[in-house]
Amino acid sequence: MATVGGQMDAWALRLGGLLLPLLFLGTAGSQLQVTTAPSSTARMGSGVLLQCRFDVGGPVALDSLWVTWYFWEEKVAWYEQGRRKELPRASLPLEKELESGDASLLLAVVTVSDEGLYRCVVGYRTQQHHGETILHLLAAPTISIPRKPVVADAETSLLCHVGRFYPKDVDVAWLRDGQVLKGFTRSSPQRNTHGTFNLTLTYTFTPAHSDSSSIFSCHVRHAALEQPIQEDVTLDILAGDQTGAVVGAVLGILIGAGATVAAAIYFWRKRKKGWAVSYNVPKVQGPDRCLLGQEVTLRCSMEGTFPEDVAVTWERIHSEDRTVPESAGDQESPEHQPLLPALPLGWRVTEERAGTHLTSSLTFTPTLQDDGARVRCVFLHEAERIREERVSPEIRVWARPQVSEIxxxxxxxxxxxVPFAVQLHNFYPREVPPIQWGWDGAGSWREDPTQIDKNADGTFTATSVWRVPSRSLTQPELRVRVCVQHGPGEPASERELSLRAAGLLRPPDVSKISQTEATATGKGVTLSCRITGHFPGELSVTWLRRRKGEATAVILRDGAECRVEPGTAVLARDGKSFQQETRLTCWTSRDKGAEYICRVGHLTLQTPIERSSTCHPHPLDQEVVSQPQALVPLQRVTTQPLPSGSYTKKLAIIPIKKRARKKENIHVESSDPHRMHTPAPSPVPDGKSYSVESELRLPPAGPEDDGVEYLCRVQHEAMQEPESRSSGRLRV
Known part of the structure; x- marks a missing residue:
């Protein structure tokens, strides 16, 4: 099964940068390069880090980066411009690691179904490259040999069950005293529901009494093992006649009583003065882990034919006394047994006898001092020279962490x-259980604790911190979640926190509208409004205008009349709020006396905040249009209107011809034989306004032009009425 250590090792690979040998998969001459390991290997139930590194030739801009991981053709995780999604048990690096060029994929608790081809695709701006890696899985085999007595001169079979291994290629053999036996058979590997394999190795032979001194071994080699494993067994051989007598007597009693024999009975045999005392003492039974402070019971039993007055005692072996092997009861004589202290206070022993069964139970509440200790169960009958003892596996004490709120x-x-944190209090042992962080609409990320402290009582406290980009938190009901796994069969602890409950939401402060003077480059009058103190950063800014005498304000947009700049939210110095400045630049003065409104909306506001001000554009100096110079008959002349002080270049100069004794005026158009030339306005030396010089070229005057008057009419948005200048009447 998975171990926390295995998952932590995967994260150590990511954080420490201990890369496997890498295969270069970039394109020569390309700025973007991607490297991956050709293959990766993981043990079933553990975590694995699939390496993927990329290089863009400089700093990584996350808004130009996207990463996608495929398992065969299925997407398992992807990231793009701050958004990410991950399937269960898969997670990508945090943005800080992505900025360093790390796009590795972490898989938690891998199974056989996770084995295969993975592809890391990295895109940056207009480029895209990928790398591939093949994940191979391993599961180490286990050995189980059924123990039972055999009968001399009767054919018997030794069975070795090899289970839970992957892949299915395995080398197995029966050995006798270290030498490979001939004639054993093996079954075909059978697949389990979780993908691993089992097989059975069988050796059939006819044992003799001399075989009791031999050691039979089941020997296994497998790719998941650093070195071969084997389990040894010795034979307890019963004499054929004695076995028949015992079994016959038992069957005679059962048949005489009208009983039906429904199952085979196996006996362990101890000799005493020529008659057989047959019984069996299994291993000590109990839980694999003992919860700190929660009562636990260990059981030891004797089954079969034994004296009624057999005594049972329990002894505690301290965790520092590691010299007593688990099978000591089978190998050491009573006089060589170490003297052990009595059971600790509060430990209690109970017995239950029923026919051929004697069961002794040891009940206690474990403390941290019991972690690693063992207990010995001893069945003793001095007169019959019976001493059977079994040593329990090490007591593994654990304490479930108390998980704080986020x-x-x-x-x-x-x-x-934004740093979200959760604390795990009073857990044991020091290995921290897996911690998964996530939020609405996104995948989950595994985080290692930033700090682990030992408490006075020997338990531990850890703090896990998950940092989320401020700009990603945009919804008040968005929930950050953390899940702490306690172990196989144990329910996980989950906590969640919404942005609203976290106290992160802050409404904006909106200043009064300020107005600048006319700008030096003639860009108009600017109204500005400063917005500060809001979280999250997203808000809406709308500029409106309400003309004098009107009840309704209209929304302003970029155009000929104005320019709207909503502004961009930037983080405050402490990072806990945003601020921005919005501007409105007025190009026109026709709305003199109009009210301008800055409307600000934010998710913390039920009603938008409004600030208003009146815009006063800088007017045009209307007294600077010059008189046309004197006109001389039959010669070209130039009029020079010089309007200045205008804050915009938009200016209209219209020449008009007035005939004597006629009321109508004639606009001098481009199709008229007269010619007019008006260049683009140019800045005046003070840099605060524009001027323009317009030429009106007249053809030679004829008799019909006697008394004609030419007017230069100037129109500008800052002038309430057009202004005209006359050349005086021409005399021909």
Missing amino acids: QVLPEWDPRDK
């Missing part, structure tokens, strides 16, 4: 990420 830390470092 909190937001007061110090934000880096300041553009």
Whole structure:
């Protein structure tokens, strides 16, 4: 099964940068390069880190990066411009690691179904490259040999069950005293529901009494093993006549009583003065793990034919006394047994006798001092020279962590990420259970604790911090979640926290509207409004205008009349709020006296905040249009209107011809034989306004032009009425 250590090792690979040998998969001459390991190997039930590194030739801009991992053709995780999604048990690096060029994929608790081809695809701006790696899985085999007595001169079979291995290629053999036996058979590997394999190795022979001194071994080699494993067994051989007599007597009693024999009975045999005392003492039974402070019971039993007055005692072996092997009861004589202390206070022993069964139970409440200790169960009958003992496996004490509620830390470092934290209190042993973070609409990320402290009582406390980019938190009901796994068969602890409950939401402060003077480059009058203190950063800014005498305000957009700049939210110095400045530049003065409104909306506001001001554009100096110079008959002349002080270049100069004794005026158009030339306005030396010089070229005057008057009419948005200048009447 998976171990926390295996998952932590995968994260150590990521954080420490201990890369496997890498295969270069980039394109020569390309700025983007991607490297992956050709293959990766993991043990079933553990975590594995599939390496993928990329290089863009400089700093990584996350808004130009996207990463996608495929398992065969199925997407398992992807990231794009701050958004990510991951399937269960898969997670990508945090943004800080992505910025360093790490796009590795972490898989938690891998199974056989996770074995195969993985592809890491990295895109940056207009480039895209990928790398591939093949994940191979391993599961180490286990050995189980059924123990039973055999009968001399009767054919018997030794069975070795080899189970839970992957892949299915395995080398197995029966040995006798270290030498490979001939004639054993093996079954075909059978697949289990979780993908591993089992097989049975069988050796059939006819044992003799001399075989009791031999050691038979089941020997296994497999790719998941660093070295071969084997389990040894010795034979307890019963004499054929004695076995028949015992079994016959038992069958005679059962048949005489009208009983039906429904199952085979196997006996362990101890000799005493020519008659057989047959019984069996299994291993000590109990839980694999003992929960700290929760009562636990260990059981030891004797089954078969034994004296009624057999005594049972329990002894505790301290965790520091590691010299007593588990099978000591089978190998050491009573006089060589070490003297052990009595059971600790509060430990109690109970017995239950029923026919051929004697069961003794040891009940206690484990403490941390019991972690690693063992207990010995001893069945003793001095007169019959019976001493059978069994030593339990090590007592493994654990304490389930108490998981705090999620909190937001007061110090934000880096300041553009919100630190969410959870504490795990009073857990044991020191290995921290897996911690998964996530949020609505996104995958989950595994986080290692930033700090582990030992408590006075020997338990531990750890803190896990998950940092989320501030700009990603945009919805008040968005929930950050953490899940702490306690172990196989144990329910996980889950906590969640919404942005609203976290106290992160802050409404904006909106300043009064300020107005600048006319700008030096003639860009108009600018209204500005400063917005500060809001979280999250997203808000809406709308500029409106309400003309004088009108009840309704209209929304302003970029155009000929104005320019709207909503502004961009930037983080405050402590990172806990945003601020921005919005501007409205007025190009026109026709709305003199109009009211301008800045409307700000934010998710913390039920009603938008409004600020208003009146815009006063800088007017045009209307007294600077010059008189046309004197006109001389039959010669070209130039009029020079010089309007200045205008804050915009938009200016209209219209020449008009007035005939004597006629009321109508004639606009001098481009199709008229007269010619007019008006260049683009140019800045005046003070740099605060524009001027323009317009030429009106007249053809030679004829008799019909006597008394004609030419007017230069100037129109500008800052002037309430057009202004005209006359050349005076021409005399021909």
